[in-house]
Amino acid sequence: MRVEMTSDPVEFQRRVAGFIGRDPLRHTVMSTVLANEIAGLTIAREPSCFASVHTDDVVGVAMRSAGRGVWLGQLPTDAVPLLVTRFAELVPQIDDVHGTEPVAAPFAAAWSALRGRAYHADHGARLYRLGPLRPPLAPPGKARPATAADIDVSGRWLAEMARELGDKHLAMNDKGIRARIEAGRWWLWEDDGKPVSLTAHQVPVNGWVRIGPVFTPRAARGHGYASALVAEVSRRLRETGADVCLYADIDNPTSNKIYRAIGFEAVIDEAHYTFE
Template sequence: MSWALEFTEDPRELMRRAGGLLEADPVLGTVVATVTSSAVDALERGEPAPDHPQWWLTVVDEGSGEPVGVVMRTAPFKPYPLYVLPIPDAAASQVAAALVDRGEDVSAVNGALPAARTLAAELARRTGRRVHVHEHTRLHVLNKLVEPRVAPDGLARVAVPADTPLALSWFRAFHADAARQAGRLEPEGSSEQFDEDDVAGRIAQGRIWLWEDGLSTPVSLVGFNAPSFGVTRVGPVYTPGAHRGHGYASMLTAHVSRVLRDSGLRVCLFTDQANPTSNKIYAAIGYEPVVDMANLVITTRARA
């Protein structure tokens, strides 16, 4: 079996080529679908192309002419990792060869296993480097919502413009705290960066919720992505350390998940497998595993 590799820098072309594949499994394809849809919107608003790598690759079965997977490089933060949906191992090896031929300097690969691992390993082999897992993640989908057994004091509310500074500070704290809880060292600038305009835009679209305690103090935050193909992705979920252990995140995540589900959307989220607390919380309210994923780093030396 052979594969055609179709590269494009036009997100509209990716949707034409692989939109049917993404729509057929919109939970598995949620990241590709939302990132690509956002890029289409930016293009149609006349925004200039970003100064970081931005391209998409459709893997096509040459026998049937049907797309079987997508690889993209669109992350706006260093080292600009690839993101990989499931593809056959032979296709992943072919993609690695094509990327080396293109002169792509790839030092990180994220996405579904085993495709991401196969692609990273082949890139490392072809460039004389090694691969290690930086983070194990897991994609979950909500099938049947289970209300939390303990209801903390307070209430959920949609964030308003006056909440922008607080929400921005919590968005920025999310990745650092998650890494610290998992015992990982996060290189500076190696995760999604947020600015005031981004958070303000999410608030304007009603995509950030807060839980207020009995004193009307915000104590937890839950965001979610704009939907694509009927699926929305919850995240980030953040509670500052001083307010943890009271059930705020569980209650707010369940509330937001219920609101989204009742609006007709399917709801999914990612967890860090090294954080048993968050995994337990999401499982308790009805999120079920879909696929294991990993963030892989390609380095020039072996890890001890």
């Protein structure tokens, strides 16, 4: 077994396309990161680091996307020590690791032992896929595509979301927001002429589109804006022929409840370990 590393998203996509294409939903995060980097939508001060695990063929994938932690895709558990060693050679400082429990937990333990950094379990994420869509009773207002005039409020809301969830990576600068607005991937629910909720979606890859982020500021919660907006964006995406998925914080009962109510079905849970 060997691990091959690269910072070139085009080369990595060529190398692993067949592997991730066999389970595109499981690898939606990796697929959209690759698509965004290849399209020039990723703005970061350092390159990403992509890893493929090989025997005779590719048997596993992982990545450390620009400025973020390590994300572990499907891979054999005995590949984890090799991945820890190779990531440590190229990226000596990482803040966290995401993946299913059987691979994320041993990665966190091995990284902690190697780098001398304690770790703890943080908020995990649940991946959902959309089944039959059940739109909720619509609250006042309507969904609309975001425009350049919405960049400021979107940036403030993302910063607020990052503070609430303790995840600095959720914040986005104006250039990143503008690029996604211009690509038609940024939506708002507007009530009485004012934006009250935000939903975005990623680029379609391998037949799947992932919704996120989803955010409603505290003062506007409890009215069903997010449910209605996610349902409307999901409906529009499905009309293009795409399958729809999203992630929810496992420990957030509200978001899990509203996604299930409009037709999302749980697929897999992922653990999140943060290094202190």
